[in-house]
Amino acid sequence: MSVRRLVLIADDDEDVLALVRATIERSGHEVMAVGDGAAALSAMAERRPDLAVLDIAMPELDGLEVLRRLRADDETKDLPVILLTAQAQAADVERGFATGASAYVRKPFSPRDLATRVDDLLA
């Protein structure tokens, strides 16, 4: 926690985006926040984050597609990615992990839990 890292967060709901930002900034990390999948990819191309938190249901490109492209790119294939989703089915969770997610957080989430996951992956 002592090291300040860069975390990209992407969610199309502004309030949830602000909640995730507040949660991660409280842990002392720098945050890049975007509202859709395409923006997430271009932001990451400009400045490579240490971790990404992606909402699954987003316009333009959804979280799973962004994750797929990250894994296909040698530069980002090992980037830790947390998927955030309101979809509750076990099948969705499986699909997320199969695509290469490092962790999976279900909405609604406890900010404390999310912070712990982020710190664990950045450690």
Added chain:
Amino acid sequence: MTAAGLRTMPLARVYLVAGITATGLYFLLPWDSLAQAILYDVIGLSAAAAVVAGTRINRPSLPVAWYLFAAGLFAFAAGDVLFNLYAWAWHRDPPIPSIADVFYLAGYPFLTLGLVLLVLRVRPGDRRVGMIDATLLTVAFAICQWIFVMHPLIAGSSDWVANVVALSYPAMDVLLLAALVFLALTPAWRTVSYRYLTASILLLVVVDEIYGISPGSFPGTSWLDAGWLLSYVLWGVAALHPSMRDLSRRQAARGQRLTNVRLLVLAVAVATVPIILVIERFVEREVDALALAIGSAVLSALVLLRLSGMIRSLDRHRRSERSARAEAESAHKELALKNEQLVEADRLKDEFVALISHDLRTPLTSIMGYLELVLDDHNLSEEQRGYLSIVDRNADRLLHLVNDLLFVARLEAGQLDLHPSELDLAAVVRQSVAEAEPRAAARGVELACEASDVPALKADKGRMFQLLDNLVSNAIKFTPEGGDVRVSLARVNGFVRLEVADNGIGIDADEQQRLFERFFRASTASDQQIPGTGLGLYIARAIVEAHDGSISVESVSGEGTSFRIDLPVEQVGSTT
């Protein structure tokens, strides 16, 4: 033959044997003797008596037809007696016509009427084709009868009374045969009784014909008598045979089929007139052109009727086939449309489920997440913290409701997909109880857990947590302060048994049956305004049943409730 043997022999066969024997005896007696005459009369009268007896014994549904037969045969026999009286009592030749002729001729209408009654009874009136065929045959026979028998009979005589009498016999034969043919075209022809009847009538007609062609060639006793006598006997046998009941039983007539045999018979009938013309040409006799022309015209008309009937029924079939096909097509289209609508409805439902899942969770994410952030603030007053914890609890309830509704929606849609894995249920139980501990403590309820190690189960971990959470939360919710909730897990025979027992408010006996129904809430719960949706136990049962297990409840109102769940152990021996 012993008396016992007689009793077991069918009556029809007894009479048949006796009749044939008597007929044989007739020819052994001195010819043209009184004894012969008496035996002849006895055989005739016995036939009438046999028909009456057969009708009494077999009880057909149309006895009147058979009594008409009996009357007809009796009239014949009476004619025989009178005929013999001329010879033996009055010692003179019978005049032409004689009283005997009156009785003979009176017999035919009775017999014919009886046959007609049977035909009408057996045959539903709409079998037009059968009627036409029978008429065709009858007309053809009538033409032959006229040309070969009746016309020559009156050719040389101008005594019209004698002519009428002479013509009456072959005319009656035509009627009798016609009735027989009509009966043949009903389902009745398959019965044994009908075959005896046919044999009897054919014998009668054939002998009548032979006699009719040259009555003078057969004075006194002749071999022709055998035909008449056997005809009597066979009619009696037909009445005594038990199958005579079927002759008057209304049967579902099957469609008239144009079999080859039938086609051949019809062809012969149609060819009658040309054949007669050829024969007349060879015997070089004068052709009765008028009779042949009329007969030919009638036959042609009948053939035309038959053809038109066939073509019409073919048309009807084709039309009904076409309409049936159109109907099937429209039904198919409708089905496809319905199917499309169902698929659409299914899609809408899935969308709705996704909506609940996503669009209700997203605002809840903000509410619950920010609430947690605010509650982390140490500068809150106690009062503010209290208010916010109420918001937190209610947000939690809302989330539970959303989850439960989503679960039920998926369950109803048959989308409850399980992800079973080797599961240590004891660990799940311990963890669930540990997580429920703070809630129990907050309500002042003692929560105890006795989870012994059980064989590993193949089960969906998430669903098992959900099941335990539902049951344990319920138990805590319905148990007043100071009460106990005990959760136990043990192996019982082939099952792993999970029990969640409390000494809370209990459930009324008459409501326990309905406890696992969707949205059902026990009156003890609603009376005390304990919040809930009535979905928890419905979901619990669904989870248990999806794992091939069973759930049951025992409860005494005011004393407590115990839920028992038995899950089958699949892999016996693989303990953890």
